Structure formats: C-alpha cells, structure tokens
Amino acid sequence: MEKAMSNFMRLSFKNVFRNRRRTAITGLVLVFGATALILAGGFIAYSFRGLRESTIHGELGHIQLFNKEYLLHEEDRPLELGLDSADAMKKKIMMVNHVRFTMARIDFMGLISNGDKSEAFLGRGVEPDKELKLSDLGLNMDRGQFLDQDPSDMKDNQVVLASGLAKTMKAKLGDYLTLMTTTSTGALNALDVKVVGVYSTGIPEYDERALMVDLSTAQQILNSKKVTKLVVVLDQTDETIKVAAQLEKMFPNVTAKRWFDLATFYNSVVRLYNAIFGFLGIIIFVIVVLSSSNTMMMSIFERTKEIGTQLAVGTSRLRLMLNFVYEGLIIGVLGALLGLVIAYGVSVLINNSNIMMPAPPGRTTGYPLLVDTVPMLFVGVFILMSLTTVVSSVIPAFKASRLKIVDALGHI
Amino acid sequence: MSKKGNDMNPLVQTKEIIKTYTLGRTEVHALRGLSLDFEPGEFTAISGPSGSGKTTLLNLLGLIDSPTSGTVFLEGSQVKYNGLTKLHSIRLEKLGFIFQTFNLIPVLTAYENVEYPLLLMKKSSVQRREMVEKVLREVRLWEFRKHKPNELSGGQRQRVAIARALVNRPKLILADEPTANIDSATASEILDLMHTLNEEDNVTFLFSTHDQLVMQHARRIVKLHDGVILNGESNV
Numbered sequence: 299m300e301k302a303m304s305n306f307m308r309l310s311f312k313n314v315f316r317n318r319r320r321t322a323i324t325g326l327v328l329v330f331g332a333t334a335l336i337l338a339g340g341f342i343a344y345s346f347r348g349l350r351e352s353t354i355h356g357e358l359g360h361i362q363l364f365n366k367e368y369l370l371h372e373e374d375r376p377l378e379l380g381l382d383s384a385d386a387m388k389k390k391i392m393m394v395n396h397v398r399f400t401m402a403r404i405d406f407m408g409l410i411s412n413g414d415k416s417e418a419f420l421g422r423g424v425e426p427d428k429e430l431k432l433s434d435l436g437l438n439m440d441r442g443q444f445l446d447q448d449p450s451d452m453k454d455n456q457v458v459l460a461s462g463l464a465k466t467m468k469a470k471l472g473d474y475l476t477l478m479t480t481t482s483t484g485a486l487n488a489l490d491v492k493v494v495g496v497y498s499t500g501i502p503e504y505d506e507r508a509l510m511v512d513l514s515t516a517q518q519i520l521n522s523k524k525v526t527k528l529v530v531v532l533d534q535t536d537e538t539i540k541v542a543a544q545l546e547k548m549f550p551n552v553t554a555k556r557w558f559d560l561a562t563f564y565n566s567v568v569r570l571y572n573a574i575f576g577f578l579g580i581i582i583f584v585i586v587v588l589s590s591s592n593t594m595m596m597s598i599f600e601r602t603k604e605i606g607t608q609l610a611v612g613t614s615r616l617r618l619m620l621n622f623v624y625e626g627l628i629i630g631v632l633g634a635l636l637g638l639v640i641a642y643g644v645s646v647l648i649n650n651s652n653i654m655m656p657a658p659p660g661r662t663t664g665y666p667l668l669v670d671t672v673p674m675l676f677v678g679v680f681i682l683m684s685l686t687t688v689v690s691s692v693i694p695a696f697k698a699s700r701l702k703i704v705d706a707l708g709h710i
Numbered sequence: 711m712s713k714k715g716n717d718m719n720p721l722v723q724t725k726e727i728i729k730t731y732t733l734g735r736t737e738v739h740a741l742r743g744l745s746l747d748f749e750p751g752e753f754t755a756i757s758g759p760s761g762s763g764k765t766t767l768l769n770l771l772g773l774i775d776s777p778t779s780g781t782v783f784l785e786g787s788q789v790k791y792n793g794l795t796k797l798h799s800i801r802l803e804k805l806g807f808i809f810q811t812f813n814l815i816p817v818l819t820a821y822e823n824v825e826y827p828l829l830l831m832k833k834s835s836v837q838r839r840e841m842v843e844k845v846l847r848e849v850r851l852w853e854f855r856k857h858k859p860n861e862l863s864g865g866q867r868q869r870v871a872i873a874r875a876l877v878n879r880p881k882l883i884l885a886d887e888p889t890a891n892i893d894s895a896t897a898s899e900i901l902d903l904m905h906t907l908n909e910e911d912n913v914t915f916l917f918s919t920h921d922q923l924v925m926q927h928a929r930r931i932v933k934l935h936d937g938v939i940l941n942g943e944s945n946v
C-alpha cells in the first residue's frame with residue numbers, strides 16, 4: 299500500500315516537472331510567500347523580544363511573589379497583607395536554579411508636602427543596588443542621582459521624584475520634603491526626605507505621582523517590617539514558568555505572578571501584532587492559493603485526454619484525484635523548502651547589514667532592523683505554504699476526476 | 711450459438727442497446743438497437759464507414775459509456791451504471807484498451823506505461839517486473855523499455871499500448887481503429903501481433919476499422935451502418 303503510494307508519487311513527480319516553466323512560476327509565488335511571512339514573523343519576534351526584555355528589566359522582573367491574600371482582598375492598612383519574613387524567603391529563593399537575584403519592594407501612598415502645598419503620591423520602597431542591577435534606571439536620571447546604595451551610612455532619608463511630581467513640588471536637588479502616611483497600625487506618621495534625583499517613567503500619569511525611597515525608609519514611615527512583594531530576577535526569561543511553579547511549591551502562602559501575568563501592555567501589543575501577522579498570513583495564503591489553482595487548472599485542462607485514458611484503463615476516480623493532489627503537495631513542499639532556505643539567507647543578510655530603522659514616535663533614537671530566526675515560525679510557514687498548493691489542487695483535481703471518460707478521450 | 715458447444719455465457723452480450731446523443735435540439739442516433747454476442751477467444755472486426763457507430767459500440771462494450779437504453783452483460787451478469795457495478799475495477803481487471811492515438815502517458819517510459827495498470831492492481835514489485843518484462847518481450851520492445859513515448863515510432867507506441875492492454879491478462883481487448891494512425895506495413899505487423907496473441911494466448915480481440923485490409927485479418931466481421939448491423943454478419 300505504502301509502496302503503491304510512492305509509485306504514484308513518482309508519477310506525480312514526473313508530471314510536476316513536465317512543464318517546468320509553470321512549476322517555476324508556482325514555485326516562485328511560494329518562495330515569495332514563505333519569505334515574506336518568515337521575514338515579517340522574524341521581525342515581529344525580534345520586536346517582541348526587545349519589548350519583553352524591556353518590560354522585564356524596566357520594571358517587572360521575571361516573577362513577583364505576593365502574599366496570597368494580598369491579591370484577593372483590599373488592604374485596610376498599609377502592609378497588612380504584605381510578606382512577613384522577606385529576608386528568610388530571599389535566602390531560600392537564592393538557592394533556586396536560574397535565580398540571579400531577588401529584591402523586596404513596598405508599595406505605599408500618602409501625601410507629599412513642601413510646606414506650601416501637598417500632593418498625593420504613589421511611593422515605592424526599593425533596594426537601590428538591586429533595582430540598578432535590574433534596569434538602567436540609574437543612568438536615565440533626568441537630574442541628580444539614584445538613591446544611595448548603602449542605607450546604613452545615610453544621615454538623611456533620601457527620595458527620588460518622578461519628573462511631574464518634582465515640578466509640582468517645585469523641588470530642587472537637595473531640598474527637603476515631608477512624606478505623610480498612615481502606618482500599619484493605623485496612626486499618622488510623617489518623615490522628612492531629601493531630594494537626590496529626578497527621573498521619568500515614560501508614562502505621564504505616573505510621572506505626576508511617583509516617587510521612590512529606600513526600603514528601610516518606607517518601613518520606617520509605615521512602621522512595619524513587612525514588604526509588599528519580592529521581585530525575582532532570572533538568568534533566562536524562558537525559565538520563568540518553571541521557576542514560578544517551583545517557588546509556589548516552596549512557599550504555600552505565596553502567589554507567584556509571572557512577568558506576562560503582569561505585563562498588560564506587552565500582552566496587548568503581542569495580541570495586536572499576532573492579529574496583524576495572522577491577517578498577513580491569510581492574505582498570502584489566499585494569493586498563493588488563487589494563483590496556483592489557476593496554473594493547476596490549466597495543467598489539468600491540457601491533460602484531459604490523458605485523464606480519459608487513465609480512467610479508461612481502470613484508474614479509480616479517487617486515485618486520479620489523489621494523484622493531482624500529490625502534485626500540489628510536491629510543488630508545495632519543494633517551493634516551501636526553497637522559500638525557507640531563501641528566507642533564511644535573506645534574514646542573515648539583513649542581520650549583518652546594520653540597517654537602522656527610523657526612530658519610533660516618542661523616541662529620539664532609531665533601532666537596528668533585525669529579524670529573529672524562530673524555528674517554530676519556519677515549521678509553521680513550511681506547513682502553511684505546503685498546504686496552499688494542496689488546497690489549490692483539490693478543486694481542479696476533483697473536476698478532473700469527475701470528467702466523463704468518453705468526452706475526455708475525445709478531447710484533442 | 712456457443713462455438714464451444716457448452717452452456718457457458720458469452721463473454722460480452724448486448725441486448726437491444728440504443729445510444730442517442732442529444733446535440734442541442736437534434737438527436738443523433740448512434741446505435742439503434744444492437745443485440746450482439748461475443749464469445750471468448752474471438753478475433754472480431756467491427757467495420758463500417760466513419761460515423762457508423764463503431765466507437766460508440768466499443769465504448770459501451772468497454773464500460774466507459776452507458777447506453778441510452780438496452781443492457782450489456784459481461785460474463786453473464788448485467789452491467790449496472792448506477793454505481794452498483796464497480797466499473798473501473800472491471801475495466802482494470804477484465805478489459806484492455808487500445809486507442810487509435812495510442813494514448814500513452816507521455817512522462818512515463820515504455821516500461822512504466824505498461825506497469826501502470828499493475829500499480830493500480832497493487833501487484834508486488836517482483837510480480838510487476840515479471841509481468842512487464844514478459845509482455846514487453848512479447849511485443850518485442852524490451853530493448854526500448856526506457857524510451858519515452860516521444861522517442862518511439864508510431865508502430866512502437868502502439869505496441870507499447872498493446873502491451874499495456876495485455877499486461878494484466880484481460881478477458882477482452884477492445885481496440886478502436888488501432889492501425890488508423892500508422893502506415894500500412896506497420897499496421898500489418900500490429901495485426902499479426904494481435905493475431906498471434908489471439909491464437910497462442912487465446913486473448914479475445916474486438917477491433918474497429920474501416921480499412922478493407924485490416925478486415926481481412928478478422929475471423930468475424932460485424933458490419934455497422936448508421937447504428938444498425940447490416941444483414942449478413944459474416945464469419946470469415
């Protein structure tokens with residue numbers, strides 16, 4: 299049976315190459331389609347990768363650990379549902395494979411005052427040295443510098459302000475401001491902090507309200523030893539899911555949020571571009587199907603008498619149809635393979651030629667045009683392009699198999 | 711009726727077959743009620759001028775067309791055209807076709823053309839090789855087995871076609887004007903070959919012709935004219 303299939307495959311193979319010019323044209327369309335999809339897909343994959351890493355390193359880290367309750371209920375008081383023994387947890391986390399480092403953060407809010415006026419703020423208590431390890435935040439200060447690395451030496455409690463908030467507070471470097479919040483026990487507390495730097499988050503709404511202080515400063519004003527969350531940074535993004543599962547097992551009362559659970563912007567960008575890419579795929583699929591079904595139809599029309607002969611000598615209609623579908627499959631597979639090779643070549647060429655894309659809106663610098671070679675994309679495009687000619691051969695093949703034998707034989 | 715004097719059914723039998731083509735509003739009566747018996751081992755010519763219905767008759771006997779009315783029997787059983795009879799497997803296993811224009815598959819070599827029906831029959835490669843070689847030697851084309859049809863002369867092509875028709879040892883070979891497209895010297899050769907196959911292997915041949923010379927080879931002649939059998943069907 300299998301043997302018989304390969305025999306008919308051989309016949310289809312020979313038929314594919316009887317009209318080389320036409321096969322070449324169909325092949326060319328396939329090559330074009332495969333190349334276009336792989337380059338577009340590779341560029342999108344490259345962009346996703348960039349966006350993913352900047353999402354992780356700009357803010358989220360790979361995994362964030364919360365008290366289970368924190369995500370379920372509103373806190374009545376600051377840090378009420380925080381993590382208790384952050385330091386002990388950190389030690390354990392550091393033992394886990396692929397963990398580069400872990401750091402605590404505290405989210406809190408309150409009022410900030412310069413003596414003349416007060417504004418609401420969204421504060422974050424951080425471990426400055428580790429925040430700098432995660433991102434290039436320290437290098438992107440608008441003015442001044444990031445929080446001091448070693449809090450034990452600090453005489454003053456330091457603060458860095460987001461640019462909008464600095465402006466409303468009319469704060470200059472070295473100024474003292476007062477933070478006011480409720481503590482974890484419900485009392486009111488105030489603390490003077492010294493402005494050491496001003497930064498921008500890139501998101502205007504945040505820039506109006508955000509500020510950062512050292513973790514110990516935050517704990518001091520909130521009167522608590524707890525932290526809101528632990529941020530875990532890995533050496534490989536691909537390990538995120540595995541490590542998160544491992545951490546949840548380690549700490550039963552903790553929920554591990556993976557970066558993509560938290561990255562709403564990244565997720566919506568990915569969804570949008572995947573939709574665009576899917577649409578592109580459909581368009582190319584349709585173009586290839588239409589153009590190749592036309593040539594397929596022509597080649598069947600030319601062979602009408604031969605089809606009549608094959609049916610007369612006892613070929614079943616199903617067999618005949620299959621033989622034509624094989625032809626489609628053969629052209630598809632060969633064209634798709636050639637397309638992959640060419641697409642790969644072009645990718646390498648592009649990646650080596652240092653083409654710069656113009657700066658996107660809101661940025662001052664352009665970025666290099668690069669395309670990732672994603673194995674799954676190659677597999678997907680290969681299957682899709684191989685299928686196009688199978689699909690486009692089905693209707694002509696069916697028509698051929700329905701021909702009336704006497705009419706077909708009489709066809710000149 | 712039966713030459714061998716036994717009770718066996720004729721190989722093919724037609725009863726009152728009528729074939730009418732409709733061309734727009736006019737009707738062409740290609741066959742007007744033919745009843746014919748063909749016995750195993752016959753070597754019979756169907757003769758008649760162009761348009762007399764020879765091709766139509768052979769197509770009906772070869773199960774590649776259906777009659778407007780009347781019935782065809784193959785080895786005693788009635789052929790059903792509604793899908794109940796697997797016509798293609800009967801054609802594959804019991805019938806062989808030889809066409810006026812040879813109708814070989816151009817991309818296949820002589821060998822592969824002859825092998826083609828055996829592939830359809832799912833014969834093993836050993837069997838195929840054996841059967842193809844035997845029949846290609848019979849038609850004296852073994853040396854040309856690797857040639858494509860366009861590398862062969864008309865006579866050679868028709869011999870390949872004969873080999874293809876013969877390879878699965880069918881009960882009946884139908885040949886529609888098999889020599890019309892080849893010169894007369896080669897035509898006699900082809901007819902001699904068919905004759906030999908008939909005499910030595912008892913292959914039944916029905917062939918149509920309007921050539922007097924070809925008719926001389928036949929043992930029986932069915933004369934058609936305007937879709938009816940002329941009086942005096944002759945046994946040579």
Ligand SMILES: Nc1ncnc2c1ncn2[C@@H]1O[C@H](COP(=O)(O)OP(=O)(O)O)[C@@H](O)[C@H]1O
Nearest residue numbers: 731733738740759760761762763764765766767
């Ligand atoms: N497909 C067809 N449609 C209409 N008329 C046909 C068709 N095939 C044959 N005929 C007509 O039927 C008659 C018999 O044709 P045919 O069997 O081909 O005769 P022959 O083979 O003896 O030349 C002719 O008048 C021919 O024109």
Ligand SMILES: [Mg+2]
Nearest residue numbers: 764765766886
């Ligand atoms: Mg004819």
